[in-house]
Amino acid sequence: MADYAVLGAGSWGTALALVLARSGHDVRLWAHDPDMARTMAATGYNPRHLTDIRLPETVRPTVDLAASVATATTVLVAVPSHAFATTMRALAPAIAADTPVVWATKGLDNAGGGLLHDVAAAALPDHPLAALSGPSFAGEVAHGLPTAIVLACQDRAVGNRLCADFHDERFRVYLSDDLIGVGLGGAVKNILAIATGIADGLGFGANARSGLVTRGLAEVRRLGAALGADDRTLTGLAGLGDLMLTCTDDQSRNRRMGLALGRGASIDTATAQIGAVVEGVRTATEVGGLARRLGVDMPICAAVESIITTGRSPMSAAEALMERRPGAEFDDRLS
Ligand SMILES: NC(=O)C1=CN([C@@H]2O[C@H](COP(=O)(O)OP(=O)(O)OC[C@H]3O[C@@H](n4cnc5c(N)ncnc54)[C@H](O)[C@@H]3O)[C@@H](O)[C@H]2O)C=CC1
């Protein structure tokens, strides 16, 4: 009996399947693309992601979502955010009662701009739910390099069990109960990684990069305060930790998207070059909508949104950011 069903055979689903297998779990790895599942089953390698890593026999590829989750004791969802709601709805009739569902997707709901845990809770109201997030490039995780991450779950006993399932000496998993903060940190950092990539692509220096990371963090914290996140989460692994990682290392696809835009490439050209999911492109519009609905000021995220949606030039967006009226560093001090 497979004890984990991992839905999504992109780089992150594949890397997490390897982590679970290393900890002794049987894994069914569901691929949306039947050809990919067939190739993985025949060769033992994922043909598109982490192509140098052999899958152990305990990771069994499949194209049958319903069958893969029917016998699973836990389901892990690692599909891109545009497929998140559909996948959650497909799960509902197929999984056994009380089966915990964990997701590792980063972003917001592509339909309404809501938080992923609200989508999950609407589709699976009677299941324990958890989100896994934090600074974790799939390639490093798959190669067993040391990584620390957070799992948010409101049921402490289930959360402890899930942490233990993933946790080993190379993959530390910290428990949280803050689904809002963990979800927001992972979603907004992708937009800010595009912003810092743009700054570097334009040839701005280390000062600009550090300023963007820090003022970007202020934007996430403001949004978090409006939505009821625990502020500490946003300065923890799923917030600042992931923000630093993706804003500063070229393994990040979002940062590479920004670098390409800053150097004059179009979104379509950069997307084709990167050849993988760049969540921040969609999330910029969704976070923009959310911030406007809540009246939260997020000028860096808004600048990225305007570059993506209106084709504004990166230099003009950067100049407009720098020309904003000076203000207090912290909103609640000096008025
Ligand atoms: N790659 C990484 O280092 C990390 C990724 N994540 C998150 O994990 C999620 C998945 O990203 P990756 O695995 O990196 O993407 P990826 O670009 O490596 O792979 C995406 C996969 O999604 C599949 N796909 C496309 N449409 C689909 C659909 N409708 N339903 C199901 N699958 C579909 C594609 O076949 C492709 O294999 C994203 O939200 C990403 O932000 C989170 C942490 C680390």
Ligand SMILES: O=C(CO)COP(=O)(O)O
């Ligand atoms: O979320 C990630 C690392 O924590 C991966 O970031 P990118 O999607 O920008 O590559």
